[in-house]
Amino acid sequence: MKGMSVALDEETIRERAVAFLAGHDPGDRLEFLRARFDAGLAWVHFPEGLGGLGAPRELQNVVEQELAGTPQLDTGVQAIGLGMAAPTILTFGTEEQRRRFLRPLWTGEEIWCQLFSEPGAGSDLATLGTRAVRDGDEWVVDGQKVWTSGAHHSRWAILVARTDPDLPKHRGLTYFVCDMHAPGVEVRPLRQITGEAEFNEVFLTGVRLDDSLRLGEVGDGWRVAQTTLMNERVAIGGAPVRRGGGMIGVVAETWRSRPELRTHDLHQRLLRLWVEAEVTRLAGARLREQLSAGQPGPEGSGMKLSFASLNQALSGLDVELRGEEGLGYDDWTFRRSDSVDFFGRGPGYRYLRAKGNSIEGGTSEILRNIVAERVLGLPSEPRVDKDVPWKDLPR
Structure with a gap:
């Protein structure tokens, strides 16, 4: 009670x-x-x-x-809402926002997407240029976002926009919930190497958002976004996997069922990847135990980095083990995918789709910087633009 x-x-x-x-x-x-x-x-x-x-x-x-x-739950369709929006709303949302958004988010009645990356602000997200200008109790948003998974079927989006161009890039940002059905929101498909379009580019033209849709304080958007990004990396790379499950299980089954394709070199590679998969699985279990005590930290970046590298190596080995069969591709038909069906498709799809693992949710290059600086305590890279007003940065 x-x-x-x-x-x-x-x-x-x-x-x-x-x-x-x-x-x-x-x-x-x-x-x-x-x-x-x-x-x-x-x-x-x-x-x-x-x-x-x-x-x-x-x-x-x-x-x-x-x-x-x-x-x-349909975790493929609901991944962004469950793994990124929900913990951010819980941490920074008002009681009214929590009660309005969390229940339909969890049940799947309302799907969410993430309006962060822009054509000129991907790895360096803080340089984003989408503007939000206050007009009474509303904000008027103009700009363009890119690589937005699931925007074509989303009801809401988590959005970071620039509200003060006179401040340095990290300090002039504010975080919003964006109504994807609002006038001025336009979603266009981006066709991927797989032939599909699960990603989108989103154009925001005079989109009016009530101030009640703001998460956190004005100008505190970068801090709010860090909660989203850290949870995103755990959601992508830290999902529970049983021993011998996931992509290593797919490759091991191919190895067992196709003895005519085996070579000593492929055997050695499979053994090395099995060990790496097990280390990654156990590290993920440890990370989830740490999560029980609070918010995810930079360790999630290391998990996501390991996941991307391992998934790409395993999907490549799976193609090699299958010989000529591995070179086939089941469907080049353009379609608007609802989610990533990684294990429901063939080896060609897995191989091509895994290429995105080292880009989505933070590029591997940026994640290495995070691990180096925030986990290992190494000196940070020089940042000459850290205290320069955003409006004075070269673009």
């Missing part, structure tokens, strides 16, 4: 999940998910009333075990 201190251990959470399942029909997917959120079994580590119970994060595994086989 609210207001009462209840010990939320593994057995208590299990009993709650069992009781919830006994009292709710999983046949109605949406109503079941809504009820699960209201029961605090969406994110058990979130506060009561916001999809959680204020329990330790690791107890979510108990809920998932008991509710296996019931309606589940």
Whole structure:
């Protein structure tokens, strides 16, 4: 009960999940998910009333075990909302914003995308030029964003815009929730190497956002964005994987089923990658344990860096193991993908799509800088533009 201190251990959470399942029909997917959120079994580590119970994060595994086989989230379509928007809204949102956005975000009634990168501000995100100018109780936004996954089916977006060009680049930014259905929002597809268009470019022309859609204080957008970015890297590179699962499992199965393709060199490469995959898996488990004590830190950048390198090496080895068959590609038809179907497609798709792993969610080059400076404590690179007003930077 609210207001009462209840010990939320593994057995208590299990009993709650069992009781919830006994009292709710999983046949109605949406109503079941809504009820699960209201029961605090969406994110058990979130506060009561916001999809959680204020329990330790690791107890979510108990809920998932008991509710296996019931309606589940579409993590491909909902990844940005679940992994990036939700923790940012929880950390910086007002109580009204949390109650408005978190429930339909979790149930999948409202899909989210991320309006961060721009044509001239990718790796150096703080140089972004999309402007938000205050007009009474509203902000008028003009600019262009790029590489926006899922913008074509999103209801809301997390947006960083420049509100004060007279300040240095990191200090003149403000963070907003953007209505993707607002007048002035235009979404155009970007066709990828796979032939698909899960990415988009988004043009914002005179888009009016009420000040109630601002997350955090005016000018504090960079700090808010750091919460999003750190959670993004964990969401991409730190997802739970069983031993021998993920891409290493796909390659190992190819190795077992196609003995005629085996060579000593390929065997040695597979063994090295198996060890690397296991190290990465265990490091991910350790990172998730650290997350139970608070927000993700720069260690998530190391996980995402390792994930990208490993996924590219494994998808390449999978193609080699399959010989001529690996050179085929199943579908070059242009289509608007809803999500990344990495394991539901063939080796050619996996090989091509994995090339994006070292770009999306922070390029590997930038992540190496973060690990060097914030994890290893090495000297930072010289930054001559750090204290220069944004309007005076060369572009």
